[in-house]
Amino acid sequence: MTTECAQAKRQFGHRARLALTPAQARLIDGQAHAARTMWNCLHAWWTMLPKERRSLAAADAAIRQARKDLDFLAVLPAQSAQAVLKTYFQAWKNCWEGRAEAPNFKGRFRSVMSVDVPQGRDLNIKRVHRRWGMVNLPKIGRVRFRWTKDLPVGKHTNKDNRITGARLIKNALGWHIAFRVMVQEPAPEPHSGPEVGIDVGVTVPLALSDGNHQDHGRPARYGQIKQLRAKATRRALDWQHQTTTRLARTYGTVVVEALTITNMVKSAKGTVEEPGKNVRQKAGLNRSISQEAWGRTVTMLAYKAAQYGGTLVKVPAPGTSRRCSACGFTTPGSREDQATFVCENPDCGFEANADWNAARNILHLYRIGLVAIPAAGRCSRQARKRVKPAAVR
Incomplete structure (x- = not known):
């Protein structure tokens, strides 16, 4: 007689360093500056409008029009632009619920450079070597990253084990990618430790x-x-x-x-x-x-x-x-x-x-x-x- 083990879903993040060519680094820098500018434009638009005219649909229409009018903002992928809008509204929600201060403008040198890739299916991750993997970044192309942890890719991917998205983050050591991972694994037994x-x-x-x-x-x-x-x-x-x-x-x-x-x-x-x-x-x-x-x-x-x-x-x-x-x-x-x-x-x-x-x-x-x-x-x-x-x- 077999007993099925209870399963539990777990979400976690995994961060890896990207190996970019100079041309790829310039493209990601441009996307990050465009994301920061879009946040600032969205914040200016939001604070100047009367309260009765503020809505998610109106904000969505505003950023779509901005990407058409300004070539500088068009370098940012459409999904990443939507992620900026979602993050901005979440910042206001956190403020209204007392969890954080009100969102403000992002300074060029004070804010962290980052770009969201909200759709995991766009990444098309593959392992090519025991130390390296390849990921597809929108409007950038195929990029190598350090493979330091097993990820649900290829035949191991399904609706319960997959990468749901990622974020590109830059610090003094260069650009990194932070994967959002969802896996299903056996539920742990009650811990008997002290x-x-x-x-x-x-x-x-x-x-x-x-x-x-x-x-x-x-x-x-x-x-x-x-x-x-x-x-x-x-x-x-x-x-x-x-x-x-x-x-x-x-x-x-x-x-x-x-x-x-x-x-x-x-x-x-x-x-x-x-x-x-x-x-x-x-x-x-x-x-x-x-x-x-x-x-x-x-x-x-x-x-x-x-x-x-x-x-x-x-x-x-x-x-x-x-x-x-x-x-x-x-x-x-x-x-x-x-x-x-x-x-x-x-x-x-x-x-x-x-x-x-x-x-x-x-x-x-x-x-x-x-x-x-x-x-x-x-x-x-x-x-x-x-x-x-x-x-x-």
């Missing part, structure tokens, strides 16, 4: 409640040369992928804080009437938080934990760094030394690494049922009460 609490930080990137902290070292991330910065960013992203995969394979339940990172990195400069304090120190801290990319780490942990049959849970953030994980005593003076936690309770005297203490508190909040509510973006009423945890092993 539970772990994780505290994200600047000194220790990921502090675990069991003491198995994860650190990526300190590569030359602050160089002034763009290529060095791009390589450092790529190495940091690679470290995030490898570390989150290792954690998802090891632990069945991963517990993190429900942080509002956008509020944490706000400037402290204040106003002319009420200037802020320690502005330069806060700016340095904001840069460090942004470079660690905490939100991206949590996103990776979420989908990778689900991939391996585990779960990711968020708990209330307030008090985790100042509460003693041994006795539950909370006081601001326990963190006079930023790296070390010292309990000021005379009957306790617990002393440990501050990040490890916070990770133990994070895990304990989950064990006693104080879980953040994702839908509301706030914590439960009980989470505001004083917590007295037992020692976390």
